[in-house]
Amino acid sequence: MxxxxxxxxxxxxxxxxxxxxxxxxxxxxxxxxxxxxxxxxxxxxxxxxxxxxxxxxxxxxxxxxxxxxxxxxxxxxxxxxxxxxxxxxxxxxxxxxxxxxxxxxxxxxxxxxxxxxxxxxxxxxxxxxxxxxxxxxxPFLSSILITDTTGFELYVTENNPKFYQSQLRKAKAYAKTLKKEDPNSTFDIEKYAQSKMPKYASSNNDAKLCYLNGHFGYFQKSVISTNGFGLIRDVNFYDSDNNLSFDLTPQETKDLYDAKSLIPTLETFFSIHPDFEYKYFLGDAGLDADDNYAYLHGKNIMPIISLNPRNSSDLPQPDFNEVGVPLCPLDPSLPMVYDGISREKGRADRIKYICPKVKKTIVKGKTTYILNCDNPCTKSKCGRIKQLTVHHNFRFNTSFPRNSLKWILLFKQRTIIERSISQIKNFIQIKASKxxxxxxxxxxxxxxxxxxxxxxxxxxxxxxxxxxxxxxxxxxx
Known part of the structure; x- marks a missing residue:
């Protein structure tokens, strides 16, 4: 059509x-x-x-x-x-x-x-x-499924902007103390203030600290799906950890949550409505993950998802030999070394390969990687690591090119879900109803x-x- x-x-x-x-x-x-x-x-x-x-x-x-x-x-x-x-x-x-x-x-x-x-x-x-x-x-608009994550702020003390400002003032006072002790200190005031925010509101454990809608707050997180009309098809209160761990930025943390939430949400949706069929799936860059493409491919749904630049490394990419083993990016004669299977909750199992010039040893009871390379392709002390999912090529091998007119026009339909979410929030008037x-x-x-x-x-x-x-x-x- x-x-x-x-x-x-x-x-x-x-x-x-x-x-x-x-x-x-x-x-x-x-x-x-x-x-x-x-x-x-x-x-x-x-x-x-x-x-x-x-x-x-x-x-x-x-x-x-x-x-x-x-x-x-x-x-x-x-x-x-x-x-x-x-x-x-x-x-x-x-x-x-x-x-x-x-x-x-x-x-x-x-x-x-x-x-x-x-x-x-x-x-x-x-x-x-x-x-x-x-x-x-x-029929065309009804064949489109659009999904996005959002949050509904609960009426708790921690959602008052003054609460975060108080943590920020404490962080600034602490930074002055550190500055006196060490003039070269690179203390991050905002990161420290964010780390001191409680993980959930004192009056409601379901109001968890999240970075949503461009700011920190205590939200009831949800994943909302609509069709091309903007009619709500599903509201899923899927939950997962969404804290500032592993030194991630707030936006990276949100992207990680978005990527992991899609498959459980759609599985729940299709279990309730098993006869529903869609031709296209539209999502923003937060849903750009290998597992999501493989899942949609299995459902015979064409993914229209923009690429997330944070998922694309600027490091030189390794080639592959005739049996599918990745090669050293700077020396294709050296195949990378198989290092087992990485398993993580909410993600597909991945095959892990490490740099051929890395030695894996046990130091004080902990596994340690020692890199011995004169010209490393990464700053990581562990050397280059390549993890492959079974369907890792689905992300780039889209049904039609991302720069095609059809792909661009379809992706423009995605904004309808943002208006639907705004409409729902306007209906409930959450800040007024408290x-x-x-x-x-x-x-x-x-x-x-x-x-x-x-x-x-x-x-x-x-x-x-x-x-x-x-x-x-x-x-x-």
Whole structure:
């Protein structure tokens, strides 16, 4: 199918939502009443658990609670307090939600705390529903899978900018002391301050220190996937260590996390939706890893991933002999020496080769490499090391060249996921709502995703009436 740079995206029309709601809220409610039956999207297990204790004697129905949260998200109401105030004021909103009286704040909070897993199941059910609708609207955009990592800041003390500044002031004071003792000291103030930051927030162990969104903070890390429309396909709260170990820079640490998180995330996604098929996968440079290319190749998905310059060494690259053994970069007559298999959690096993002029010995009970070379090709004391995965050539041997027009136009579609993530964060208004609980935060995220998919279904169903597919302005008319 030919690729156009002016594809139709859900985000092209979502920006018109605010104007639409402000001008004609009653029309919105009537359209939701006409085209959306929320009970169709509620899994039976969700209803069963919700009514398991009190049965039909619950003061507020499951449908009413869900509609209240969906309305809150679509209208970008920042807090539950404001939602309650609007429900008290607006008879139309209360009638739409089916409330005879307005729930109090604790009832909304308990709903999020008690039914987080059920909200996740409902979200995945809506993903199944909207997948078929997306294919009907545009098969090409629905054949694209885009993944990116992000973080949701929790309302903890450590996320106050003053917290890091206090650590920085202590580091500067310590640096002055070192300067007096050693005028030639190369003490790194920022690195020291970062090392003194606690690994997780004192009030919530799930809020871990990360370098995300261009700054340090205490986040609930997640991996989000969308299709070419920008419709959320998956939210995975995959976790791994993401600290400043091995003297890595913050960006290198983030890249390492991104690269390792993709395969577990996609494995979980395809286990929930085994019938989903995609032709293209789009990802940024953080996902540029040999294992990811091999995994996508096995899934018959074409990877469109930009190269990460931090993964490309400026050292001379070794050639290979006729049996696949790498050769010394400066003397091809010397084959490198096999040194076993490197195994690391979250990565494929790699064959390790070391410099032929390195002697491996045991010093004080520890394995030590001693290099004896007059003209070494690296500054490393261990000499040159080459590690090969079975599928290491997939990274460069892409299905079509990275400098081709088709590759460039496809990669431009990747930015749609950044707008989707921004939309979800705008829905939950996390800084305004001041969420402290991890469970409540996850429920807010799933409710935001549910709201986006319900809005898409509304737009899809209303197109038959307005003859203008996915154009919100046609609904106003």
């Amino acid at each position: 030919p690729i156009s740079t002016k594809q139709l995206h859900f985000h092209d029309i979502s920006s018109d939502f605010n104007d639409f709601f402000d001008q004609n809220q009653s029309n919105l409610l009537s359209l939701l009443n006409e085209f959306i039956d929320i009970s169709e999207f509620i899994p039976f297990s969700f209803s069963q658990k919700y009514y398991s204790n009190l049965g039909t004697n619950r003061n507020f129905s499951l449908e009413s609670m869900l509609l209240a949260f969906i309305l809150k998200n679509i209208l970008s109401i920042p807090t539950i307090d404001l939602l309650i105030s609007l429900l008290h004021i607006s008879l139309e909103m209360r009638s739409f939600c089916g409330f005879l009286r307005v729930p109090n704040k604790s009832q909304f909070s308990r709903f999020k705390s008690n039914f987080s897993d059920e909200l996740r199941d409902m979200f995945h059910h809506l993903v199944d529903v909207t997948e078929e609708l997306a294919k009907e609207v545009n 969420v402290r609980s991890t469970v409540s935060l996850k429920s807010d995220i799933f409710l935001a995703c549910i709201s986006q998919l319900v809005a898409f279904i509304l737009l899809f169903k209303s197109q038959e009436k307005h003859n203008n597919p996915l154009a919100i302005k046609s609904l106003i008319a």
